[in-house]
Amino acid sequence: MRTSRFLLPLSAAVVLVVAGCGSSPSAGSGAGGPAPAPSSAGPTAADPAGSAAVGLGRNPAVAAKASPAAGPARAGNPNGHAPVPAEARAVDTSRPTRVIGTGTPGSCTSQAVVAAVAAGGIITFSCGPDPVTITMTATAKIRNANGPRIVLDGGGKVTLSGAGKRRILYMNTCDEAQGFTTSHCQDQDHPQLTVQNLTFADGNSTGERVEGGGGGAIFVRGGRFKVVNSRFVRNRCDGTGPDLGGAAIRVLSQSQGLPVYVVDSTFGGAAGQGGQCANGGALSSIGVSWIVLNSVLSHNSAVGRGANPAKAGTPGGGSGGAIYCDGNRFTVRIAGSVIEDNHANEGGGAVFFVSNDRTGTMRIEGSTMRRNRSDGFETPGLPGIFSSAPPLPPSPDLRVGGQTGSWRVPALPGPGRANVSPPNSARAWRYSVRSISPVAKRRARISAGVSGRPGHRNRVPALSETIAQTARANTPSGTTAMKIQPTGPMPHP
Known part of the structure; x- marks a missing residue:
């Protein structure tokens, strides 16, 4: 295996330690089914409160549909070996606050998911022995006063589907409709949202322009957020816009600048399964730090045209086939991951990384990056990556x-x-x-x-x-x- 290292000696630096010929995850990891649960839970104690069943109704139009019992391989990169810090691991959900469903697919409804997420706490599912898909008829929204921790654990059997019509999950500490809990909504330590052992499919936030839009499957502003052993397939957001992005996930503001963790997760994974958005076919943020560990991001696309700022006569966008990160002081670390076969109409077929004031840093290590096409521009010597670091001087x-x-x-x-x-x-x-x-x-x-x-x-x-x-x-x-x-x-x- 050939390893290349690039060190850019500027204030906004990229350190690249990329595996030149690593192994791809098995084909099964790119399928659209649920992700099996990790074999061990994380170190965080479960909510001591008693559990409550919230299986609301049995409307067949919105009830879960059973899938074949044989599920795909675990999400993420099975060949990734980056250490996972304790705070980034799965939460112990053995003592849930509430349970969606009463043991059958028909008891697992969109209404039940919406109610449970609004109530907060540690949430699990009881939908029967087989994998199920719950088609959401409304976006599940977190109430900022509830929690303070919200954990949504699908147990490796649950797919939440937006049916190509709506965003699936929403958290925004600065949205008055969800309740203000502090005087500094852009920097508060709650709610703390974890999604684990779930599949998010066919989310679509097109036309949702609150906070600039984006986030086809999940939109987060404020508090804390992490993703563990989850899969994101066929999600969409608006196809144009210079700074709009995140077909799977869009994040704005995290408490004290702490990072979003993405661990053992897959975005796309196979042809036809990837996300599409103006920018960031998988992940997008402004001023937010990320740590992406042992994950797969493939077959995602940034479909806008005109870049940022938008060229004259264009609607803008088209950068960051998989990841789009903009802002000032923030960090991106990608380790033990595979980023391949992504595409950007403009810059950064794999990653678009811009630190406006050149204080941000990006580090890619022990990862495979290949066949990420940038139709417009990328940084020389960093295939598939556009970085603001070289060769520009510090930003004014x-x-x-x-x-x-x-x-x-x-x-x-x-x-x-x-x-x-x-x-x-x-x-x-x-x-x-x-x-x-x-x-x-x-x-x-x-x-x-x-x-x-x-x-x-x-x-x-x-x-x-x-x-x-x-x-x-x-x-x-x-x-x-x-x-x-x-x-x-x-x-x-």
């Missing part, structure tokens, strides 16, 4: 002044590109730009007319076309400052 720090005072805005990657989003209360503005070079320690001044639309992302023209430079002492090495000042209001374009 933007300060924008206007009627509402000053605020800070992250910059997009690329020489001379900036991303300016005035607050929603501001009027449209025309901006002038001043850039300070970190390398030559010189001040460069240019003036550029830019339309600034409230609540929109607005591109500043290339700063590389500087006209005058004057010496400037005491510029900290490795930093870039840029000031954007309004020179006068203008109507919305």
